[in-house]
Amino acid sequence: MKKLINAVDAVVREQMEGMALAHPDLLRVSLEPKYIVRADAPVAGKVAVVSGGGSGHEPLHGGFVGYGMLDGACPGEIFTSPTPDQIFACGMEVNGGAGVLLIVKNYTGDVLSFETAAELLHGEGVAVRTVLVDDDVAVKDSLYTAGRRGVGGTVIVEKIAGAAVEAGYSLAQAAELAQRVSVNCRSMGMALTSCTTPSAGKPTFDLGEHEIEIGIGIHGEPGQRRIPIIDADAITTLLAEEILNDGPYTRTVRSFDPMTGDWAEVSLTSEPFRAGDRVIAFVNSMGGTPVSELYTVYRRLAMICKERNIVIVRNLIGAYITSLEMQGCSITLTRVDDEMVRLWDAPVKTPALRWGI
Amino acid sequence: MITTADMEAWLQRAADVLEENKGYLTELDAAIGDADHGVNIARGFAAVVQKLAAQPGQPLGPMFKSAGMTLMSTVGGASGMLYGNFFLKAANVAGDRQALTPAELLAVLEAGRDGIVQRGRAEPGDKTMIDAWTPAVDALKEALAAGQPLPAALCATAAAAEAGMRATIPMQARKGRASYLGERSIGHQDPGATSTYLILRALADALADEDAKQA
Incomplete structure (x- = not known):
C-alpha cells in the first residue's frame, strides 16, 4: 500500500x-x-x-x-x-x-x-x-x-x-x-480498479488487468457483474442504458x-425517464480517473441523451463522490423542473x- | 430488588464475556458480514464500564443512557446503534429509580427490545439479534408470571436466548449487510444474536452472584 x-x-x-x-x-x-x-x-x-x-x-x-x-x-x-x-x-x-x-x-x-x-x-x-x-x-x-x-x-x-x-x-x-x-x-457506477482502505492495506477486491466491475457502490463493495474491458463509449452506453431503461x-x-x-x-x-425530460447530467470520477476520461464519457452520454430526446439542461463533471483512489466513474441523471x-x-x-x- | 450495583455488575460481566468471546464473534461475522463484530462490541462495552466507573452513584435511567450513548459512539456500524438504542429505551423506563422489582426489570428489557425492533425493523426470522431477544423476553415474562424467583427466571431467559441464537443458523438473512448474500447466508449463526445471548447470560450470572452475596 x-x-x-x-x-x-x-x-x-x-x-x-x-x-x-x-x-x-x-x-x-x-x-x-x-x-x-x-x-x-x-x-x-x-x-x-x-x-x-x-x-x-x-x-x-x-x-x-x-x-x-x-x-x-x-x-x-x-x-x-x-x-x-x-x-x-x-x-x-x-x-x-x-x-x-x-x-x-x-x-x-x-x-x-x-x-x-x-x-x-x-x-x-x-x-x-x-x-x-x-x-x-x-x-x-x-x-x-x-x-x-x-x-x-x-x-x-x-x-x-x-x-x-x-x-x-x-x-x-x-x-x-x-x-x-x-x-x-438515478445513478450507475463502474470500476476499472479496486481501492485500498488504509486499515485493510490491500485492495478490497481483485480485478484482473482486462476486467471491469459494473454496478459498484462507493465502498469498494463488489458490483452487479464483472465483464471483460470494453471501450469508453461502450461503457458509457452500458451505464446510461441501465439508468434510462430502469422501470418504476x-x-x-x-x-x-x-x-x-x-x-x-x-x-x-x-x-422512469421519458423523452422530453430535462436532466442534470453528472459524470463523476471514483477518485483515480482523470477529468480527460470523464469528458470522453460525457461526450457519449450527451449523444445518447440527444438520441432519446433527454434534454441535458445542466451538467457537473469531476470527482465529487469518490471511493478513495478507485479508477472508474459513475453517471447520475436527475430529472429537474424550473424550480430545481x-x-x-x-x-x-x-x-x-x-x-x- | 435489583439495585444499581446489580446492573453495574451485569455490564461489567457482559464486558468481560464479550472480551473473552471477541475472536469467536468476529469469526462468525467474517462468514456473513465484515469481520468486525467481536472487536467492535468488546471495545464498546469496555468503554461503557470505564465511563460508569467515572460516574458512580447514578440512578438507573442516567446509567443506562450513558451506556447507550457510549455504545453508539464507540461501536460504530449498525450493531452499536441497535444496542445503544436498547439502553436508551431502557433508560426511559428506568427513570430516576435506584432499584427495580423483577416486574420493572422485565419492563426495562421489553422496552429495550422494542427499541431494537423499532430502530432495526427486523422481525423474528430475519436472522438478527431479535431472534435471540424476543424469545428471551417472552421467557422472562412467562417465568415471572409463573411465580419463579428472579435467578431461575433469568436462567430461563438466557436459555431462550441461546435457543434463539442457534435457530438463526438455518435462516436466510433479510436485514443488514448479510441480506445481500441471499441464500449464501444460510448455515451460519448470526453474530448479533450471539452477542445478545452472551449479554443475557451475563445478566443471569451477575444476578445469581448478587443473590448469593446477599444470602
Whole structure:
C-alpha cells in the first residue's frame, strides 16, 4: 500500500485539520466529536442542512460545507457510518432556530445513526426532518435487501436543498423538495480498479488487468457483474442504458415528523425517464480517473441523451463522490423542473463547489 | 430488588464475556458480514464500564443512557446503534429509580427490545439479534408470571436466548449487510444474536452472584 498518510488511525483527523487550516473563511472543524460546520453557523432563522457518512468519498460531504450547500457534515471513519453523537452535536451547533434537515444516504449503519440522531435532536426541542437518498440502480431489489444505495444523487440533493434553505424555504418545504429531487435521481457506477482502505492495506477486491466491475457502490463493495474491458463509449452506453431503461422503483421510506416526534412510513416511486425530460447530467470520477476520461464519457452520454430526446439542461463533471483512489466513474441523471434548475444555479461557496459568488 | 450495583455488575460481566468471546464473534461475522463484530462490541462495552466507573452513584435511567450513548459512539456500524438504542429505551423506563422489582426489570428489557425492533425493523426470522431477544423476553415474562424467583427466571431467559441464537443458523438473512448474500447466508449463526445471548447470560450470572452475596 502506497498512500500519503502518516498513521492509519489519524487519517480522518488529519484530513479535517488540513481542511480547517485551508478554509477558515468557509468552515470550522470539531474533532471531538468529529464534524465540520460552516464558518458563520448557526445562521439565525435559516433551516440548517446536515449530512454525513463514511470518509473516503471526498469531497463529499465536508467539501460541500459552506454558503448555499451544507451547514454541517459528519465524517465517520473510512467507509464507516458516523455515530449519532456526532450528528447530534453537529445539529445542535448549526440549528439557527428554524430546524435541521438531515440528508441520509441509504446504508443500514447511516440510516440507523441518523434516525437516532433525529430523535436526540427532537428531544432537545430541535425541529428535524430526514431525507433519504437511494439512487443506485445497480441494486434491483428493495424487498429482501436493504434497498438501493445512496450514491451520486447525494451531491445533487445537497446542492439543491442547500440553495432552497438559503432562499428561505421552511423545514417542511425544504424536506419535500429534497425528497422530490432524490426520487428523480438515478445513478450507475463502474470500476476499472479496486481501492485500498488504509486499515485493510490491500485492495478490497481483485480485478484482473482486462476486467471491469459494473454496478459498484462507493465502498469498494463488489458490483452487479464483472465483464471483460470494453471501450469508453461502450461503457458509457452500458451505464446510461441501465439508468434510462430502469422501470418504476418503489420503496418504503421512514420519515420523521417533527410535530409528533414519530416516524411515518411513506411509499415513494421513482418514475422512469421519458423523452422530453430535462436532466442534470453528472459524470463523476471514483477518485483515480482523470477529468480527460470523464469528458470522453460525457461526450457519449450527451449523444445518447440527444438520441432519446433527454434534454441535458445542466451538467457537473469531476470527482465529487469518490471511493478513495478507485479508477472508474459513475453517471447520475436527475430529472429537474424550473424550480430545481433555479436552485441549482443559485450561488454556492464551498471548498469543492463554488459558483455565482 | 435489583439495585444499581446489580446492573453495574451485569455490564461489567457482559464486558468481560464479550472480551473473552471477541475472536469467536468476529469469526462468525467474517462468514456473513465484515469481520468486525467481536472487536467492535468488546471495545464498546469496555468503554461503557470505564465511563460508569467515572460516574458512580447514578440512578438507573442516567446509567443506562450513558451506556447507550457510549455504545453508539464507540461501536460504530449498525450493531452499536441497535444496542445503544436498547439502553436508551431502557433508560426511559428506568427513570430516576435506584432499584427495580423483577416486574420493572422485565419492563426495562421489553422496552429495550422494542427499541431494537423499532430502530432495526427486523422481525423474528430475519436472522438478527431479535431472534435471540424476543424469545428471551417472552421467557422472562412467562417465568415471572409463573411465580419463579428472579435467578431461575433469568436462567430461563438466557436459555431462550441461546435457543434463539442457534435457530438463526438455518435462516436466510433479510436485514443488514448479510441480506445481500441471499441464500449464501444460510448455515451460519448470526453474530448479533450471539452477542445478545452472551449479554443475557451475563445478566443471569451477575444476578445469581448478587443473590448469593446477599444470602
